[in-house]
Amino acid sequence: MPRTPIEPRFKIEYLSILDSEGSLDTALEPDIPPGDLKRLYRAMVLGRRLDERMVRLQRQGRIGTFAPIKGQEAAQIGSVFALRRTDWMVPSFRETAAMLWRGWPIEKLLCLFAGRLEGGQPAPDQHDLPITIPVATQLPHAVGLAYAAQYRGDDVVVMAYCGDGATSEGDFHEALNFAGVWHVPVVFVVQNNQWAISIPLKKQTHSATLAQKALGYGFPGIQVDGNDLLAVYAASREAVARARHGEGPTLIECVTYRLGVHTTADDPTRYRSDEEVKAWERKDPLPRARAYLEKKNLLDDGLEEQVDAEIARAVERFETMADADPLTIFDHVFAERPAHLEAQRAELRERLGADPPRRVDEERPLPTPMRGQRKTSRWAN
Amino acid sequence: MAVMTYREALNLALREEMRRDPRVFVMGEEVGLYEGAYRVTQGLLKEFGEKRVVDTPICESGFTGVGVGAAMLGLRPVLEMMTFNFAILALDQIVNTAAKMLYMSGGQYNIPLVVRGPGGPAAQLAAQHSQSMETYFYHVPGLKVVRPSTPADAKGLLKSAIRDENPVIFIESETLYAVKGEVPDDPDFTIPLGQAIVRREGTDVTVVAYMGMMYRAMEVAEELAREGMSVEIVDPRTLRPMDTQTIVSSVRKTHRAVVIEAGAGFAGMGSEILSFITEQAFDDLDAPVERVTGENAPMPYARNLELLKTPSKAKIAAAIRKVCNA
Ligand SMILES: Cc1ncc(C[n+]2csc(CCOP(=O)(O)OP(=O)(O)O)c2C)c(N)n1
Ligand SMILES: [Mg+2]
Numbered sequence: 001m002p003r004t005p006i007e008p009r010f011k012i013e014y015l016s017i018l019d020s021e022g023s024l025d026t027a028l029e030p031d032i033p034p035g036d037l038k039r040l041y042r043a044m045v046l047g048r049r050l051d052e053r054m055v056r057l058q059r060q061g062r063i064g065t066f067a068p069i070k071g072q073e074a075a076q077i078g079s080v081f082a083l084r085r086t087d088w089m090v091p092s093f094r095e096t097a098a099m100l101w102r103g104w105p106i107e108k109l110l111c112l113f114a115g116r117l118e119g120g121q122p123a124p125d126q127h128d129l130p131i132t133i134p135v136a137t138q139l140p141h142a143v144g145l146a147y148a149a150q151y152r153g154d155d156v157v158v159m160a161y162c163g164d165g166a167t168s169e170g171d172f173h174e175a176l177n178f179a180g181v182w183h184v185p186v187v188f189v190v191q192n193n194q195w196a197i198s199i200p201l202k203k204q205t206h207s208a209t210l211a212q213k214a215l216g217y218g219f220p221g222i223q224v225d226g227n228d229l230l231a232v233y234a235a236s237r238e239a240v241a242r243a244r245h246g247e248g249p250t251l252i253e254c255v256t257y258r259l260g261v262h263t264t265a266d267d268p269t270r271y272r273s274d275e276e277v278k279a280w281e282r283k284d285p286l287p288r289a290r291a292y293l294e295k296k297n298l299l300d301d302g303l304e305e306q307v308d309a310e311i312a313r314a315v316e317r318f319e320t321m322a323d324a325d326p327l328t329i330f331d332h333v334f335a336e337r338p339a340h341l342e343a344q345r346a347e348l349r350e351r352l353g354a355d356p357p358r359r360v361d362e363e364r365p366l367p368t369p370m371r372g373q374r375k376t377s378r379w380a381n
Numbered sequence: 382m383a384v385m386t387y388r389e390a391l392n393l394a395l396r397e398e399m400r401r402d403p404r405v406f407v408m409g410e411e412v413g414l415y416e417g418a419y420r421v422t423q424g425l426l427k428e429f430g431e432k433r434v435v436d437t438p439i440c441e442s443g444f445t446g447v448g449v450g451a452a453m454l455g456l457r458p459v460l461e462m463m464t465f466n467f468a469i470l471a472l473d474q475i476v477n478t479a480a481k482m483l484y485m486s487g488g489q490y491n492i493p494l495v496v497r498g499p500g501g502p503a504a505q506l507a508a509q510h511s512q513s514m515e516t517y518f519y520h521v522p523g524l525k526v527v528r529p530s531t532p533a534d535a536k537g538l539l540k541s542a543i544r545d546e547n548p549v550i551f552i553e554s555e556t557l558y559a560v561k562g563e564v565p566d567d568p569d570f571t572i573p574l575g576q577a578i579v580r581r582e583g584t585d586v587t588v589v590a591y592m593g594m595m596y597r598a599m600e601v602a603e604e605l606a607r608e609g610m611s612v613e614i615v616d617p618r619t620l621r622p623m624d625t626q627t628i629v630s631s632v633r634k635t636h637r638a639v640v641i642e643a644g645a646g647f648a649g650m651g652s653e654i655l656s657f658i659t660e661q662a663f664d665d666l667d668a669p670v671e672r673v674t675g676e677n678a679p680m681p682y683a684r685n686l687e688l689l690k691t692p693s694k695a696k697i698a699a700a701i702r703k704v705c706n707a
Contacts, residue, residue, distance in 0.1 A: 121487025129453070130486045134477045140443050141478070144450020144458075151406070151432060151456060171474075174443025181438060332488040333522050335546035338575070338622040 012212045015235055016225040020283040022291050030234045034298055040081060040229060041293050042300075044073040044286055046307050047097025050106060051260070053311050054096075054113065058264040062319070066113040067094040071227070071259035072191055074285030076161075077101060078232025079189045079252065082240040083159055088127045088149070090142040090160040092135070094191070098161070102128050106314035107321075116324050117332065127156070136166040139175030139188065146184035157185045157243040159236075165196025167210050173217075176251070180217035185243035187236065188214075188251040191226065193258040198271035214251035226254025227285035230292075257283070326352055383566055388558040390532035391421045391497075394539035395459065397568045399429055402457065405543055408435040408444055409461030409498075418463045419499060419558055445471035445496065449478050452492045459543060465500030465514035465552050472517065479548040480523030494548045497539070501592055502643050502680060502691050503555035511680035511687075513644030518550045519621040519653075525549045525574055526621040530595045532562035534618055537572030545574060554592050577624035579631065583613035586637040586705055589628055589654050591616050594641045594692060601697045610705060620650060628654065629661045636667040637704045643691055646674030668707030671700040 017028045032040070051070050057063045069076065076098035083089060089102050096109060103126055112119025112131070120130035129145075132138040142160035149156045166172050167190060179186045190210050194201050207213065214221030222239075224231045232254055239250035257280035261268055268277075293299050300306075330337060330345040337345070385393070399405045406429075407422055413436040416423040426434040437444040441462065448458035462468045468475065475496065483491045500514040519526045525547055529535040535553065542549035580595060581602055590598040595616050602612035615631050617623055632638045638658050642651040651672045658670055673692045681687050 117484070117487040119487070120485050121489050124489070129490070130482075132478070132485075134473055137446060137473060137478055140446025140474065141450035141453065143443075144447035144452070145454050146450075147447060148451040148454035148456045151451070152454070154454075170440075171442055171446060174438075174440040175446065177438055177440065178443055178447060332484040332486075334525075335483065335491045340622060 010212075010215060012209050012215075012221060012223060014223045014225070015231045016228055017230040017234060018228050018288060018292055019225070020227070020288060022288065024292070028230075028234060030230055030237065032230075032233070034296065036081075037293060037296070038298055038300065040077055041289050041298075042303060042307065043077045043097060043101050044229070044289055045303060046100055046310070047073045047076065048286055049304065049307050050100070050109075050311050051096060053315065054110070055260070055264060057110070057315070058113075063110055063113040064115055065263050065265050067263045068258075068260040069094055069096050071257045071280065071284065072193055073097050074229040074232055074289065075189070075191050075226035075254035075256045078229045079159065079187075079236040079254070081233055082236035083157065086127060087156050087240075088129070088142070088145050088158040090129045090138050090145070090158060091131050092138060092161050092163060092166065093131045093133055094163065095131070095161050099128070102126065104128070106311060107318040110315065110318040111321070114318070116321075117328060136162055136169035136171040136175075138162070139166075139171055140178065142186050142188075143175050143178045143182070143184055146179070146186045147182060150184065155244070157187065157240050159187045159189060159240070161189050161191060163196060164190060164192040164194065164201050164210060165199065165204055166190070167213060168204055176214065176217040176249075179249040180219050183246075183248040185246075186249045187239040187243055188249065189236070190251065190253045191256055192253050193256050195258055195262070195268075195272070197262045197266065200272075209253060211251055211253040214249075219249045219251070221251040221253065223253045223255060226256030227283050227288065229285060229289045256285075259284070382563045384561055385532055385564050386558065387532045387535050387553070387560045387562070388419065388421055390536040390562075390564045391539055391553065392423055392425075393564070394536045394543070395422065395425060396428065398540055398543045399425070399433060401568070402543075404455060405457045405459060406433040406435065406451075407459045407461065408437055408448060410437055410439055410463055412436060412461050417461060419555065421553075421558075422461065441467050441470035442474050445474035446478065448494050448496075449474060449482065449492055452494045453482065453490045457493045457495075457543060459495045459497060462496060462498030464506075464510050464555075465498050466510050466512055468496060468498070468514060469517065471496070475518070475524070475548065475550070476521050480521050483547075484523065491546050492548045493546050495539070495542045495551055496548070497542075497551035498553065499555045499558070500552040501554050501556075502675070502687070505682060505684055505687060506555065506680075507682040508679035513642065513649070513675075515550070515552055515620055516644055516649055519650065523548065524621060525619065527551045527574060527619050528591045529553065529618060530557070530592050530616050532560065533564045534572060536564050537570055538574065538618065540571045541574050544571070549574070556593050572618070574619045575622040575624055576619065577615055577617045577627035579613060579627065580616050581612065581614040583611040583635065585611045585635055586613065586639060586701055587628070587631040587635045588612055588614045588639045588641065588697075588701065589617065590614060590641040591618065592643065594643050597692070597694055598641055598697055601694050601701065604694075605698060605701060610701070612701060617654075623653075623657075625657050625661065629658060632658050632662045633665045636665055637707075638666070638670045639673060639697070639700045639704055640670060641673045641692055641697060642675070644675055645677045646672075647677055649674055668704040671704050673697055673700045
């Protein structure tokens with residue numbers, strides 16, 4: 001018997017519409033209304049400016065460690081724009097720009113990274129999950145949400161984010177496998193930013209693309225220029241439409257780059273070259289989108305200043321918030337408070353009555369900062 | 382009251398809760414057509430259909446994560462682990478998400494999830510299938526942990542677990558599925574989580590034991606009664622939250638205690654029970670508390686070795702005699 005090919009449908013496309021030189025494929029250009037284009041660009045600018053501001057806040061010790069998004073604005077905004085408000089958004093830990101788009105207030109995100117519980121709390125009508133730290137664990141949740149939505153008869157699509165590193169985790173594969181078998185309306189957005197902390201993509205996988213991993217699970221995958229807002233949106237719109245029409249899941253690999261640190265506790269000069277970063281800076285999604293809007297005469301004067309003022313107001317609101325109430329340690333452990341926690345809470349309350357806590361900034365310094373973390377005013381003196 | 386097996390009691394609990402609440406659904410490996418590795422889900426596919434009795438690919442972490450996701454959208458998943466030993470593959474989803482999501486979401490998403498299946502030593506299931514898995518879970522804030530010893534408890538506690546708003550780890554036993562007992566018929570019969578029960582009243586010594594060890598202790602108690610010793614047996618039933626009060630009151634009455642656990646000992650359930658007895662009832666004790674545990678080794682496959690590895694009646698009796706004669 002001869003060997004017969006049985007799976008000849010191996011096809012992975014790379015989609016690029018607006019490249020870093022500014023050339024535009026008008027045949028593929030999605031028809032985005034001018035008002036939306038303005039909102040999208042503004043969201044990218046907000047993502048970038050807040051990111052920069054948050055890095056400074058972290059360096060000053062006003063918020064804790066977080067994962068900056070610089071360079072990934074198009075991948076996030078282009079994809080999340082394809083969702084309806086009633087759809088579900090499942091982030092990893094590096095989706096600040098997409099979360100802002102979904103309606104997380106800036107001060108809430110600051111709260112989140114200042115370690116306050118309310119920072120992780122989506123509004124009751126918001127169909128968003130909080131960030132997740134264990135890599136890839138959010139992907140099965142996305143499938144569960146989609147299953148539950150079908151079970152209940154809700155007309156929703158679930159969009160779930162992860163990084164390139166996450167594609168090596170078991171939960172990534174288990175989630176994709178489930179999504180394929182169940183044919184659920186999930187769009188997996190992989191932000192391939194080339195690095196998982198210090199591990200480059202080539203040490204993460206021997207696969208030519210991450211998009212092709214979807215094929216093994218029986219659904220389509222597409223690779224897009226993740227720094228091209230139009231390409232990301234075009235692919236996401238198509239995937240969301242497929243999901244909504246019962247055609248099952250899609251994986252979108254956004255080829256992008258993390259221009260900044262992995263988290264504020266990281267020093268990337270230890271593992272990657274300046275030349276590499278510079279080469280990617282030339283593909284920065286922001287100037288590319290800006291030039292596109294400029295050509296269409298859609299750029300608003302003073303946009304950056306407006307955005308900065310919005311951030312400044314939010315930072316001010318955040319700064320006036322009191323430290324977390326010590327007794328909240330015992331909140332949300334269980335849906336109700338069992339006797340043993342009630343007892344511990346009463347004991348802490350009594351102890352605090354005798355020795356009231358000082359404000360966090362009066363506390364003694366943390367002994368050793370995390371590797372790469374600079375000593376900050378709050379912790380250094 | 383009807384007399385039924387532990388397995389039938391679990392099945393009835395699932396059936397009643399699925400009839401009562403359309404949000405309840407069952408998911409796991411082989412739970413549908415095959416009706417469960419131990420036939421606990423017998424007949425459910427037929428009655429409730431594929432949407433509510435869901436066969437999954439073999440992926441404990443994946444289907445637990447899917448359960449967490451579904452719970453966030455308001456469903457009440459009951460997941461079956463073929464054996465709880467495989468729940469180790471889902472440990473991250475249970476510990477880091479099921480138990481933490483309410484907290485991480487600032488109170489927004491509670492996870493009304495039940496993870497159930499058999500665990501603990503059985504008959505020649507060997508090293509990777511015989512572990513007392515509760516040890517991996519009761520340490521985790523946010524999880525409730527149940528070990529039901531009788532058919533009535535199996536039914537009443539499983540129903541409470543399904544109605545609970547938190548993730549509940551519900552560990553049955555292969556050795557108990559065929560045990561028969563009286564079970565209330567009332568579909569509203571439940572047993573609250575967190576209530577221990579005095580299985581046998583006595584005055585000389587309190588023995589704390591659950592599952593197979595509880596039955597073994599009962600036999601020992603009958604034998605020692607012939608020597609004039611009066612043994613009280615308390616079964617915690619729920620390990621988290623633990624009903625410390627019932628256990629401590631019993632010790633205050635008898636002034637002596639023996640704690641039995643089937644697992645490998647070190648930092649096992651017995652350690653915790655022993656410490657709260659000592660913390661809360663030290664002055665009432667007439668003798669140091671004795672702890673009887675399995676040997677600190679993997680479970681052997683050979684039957685003769687397996688019997689030596691788990692606490693035997695002789696070992697339990699010796700511990701009881703020791704505290705009573707101290
Ligand atoms: C299960 C798990 N393993 C390891 C880590 C530590 N860790 C945090 S982020 C990260 C890299 C993730 O890389 P990638 O998925 O590419 O996302 P990126 O950080 O690039 O956005 C690692 C290893 C973790 N959070 N969770
Ligand atoms: Mg990465």
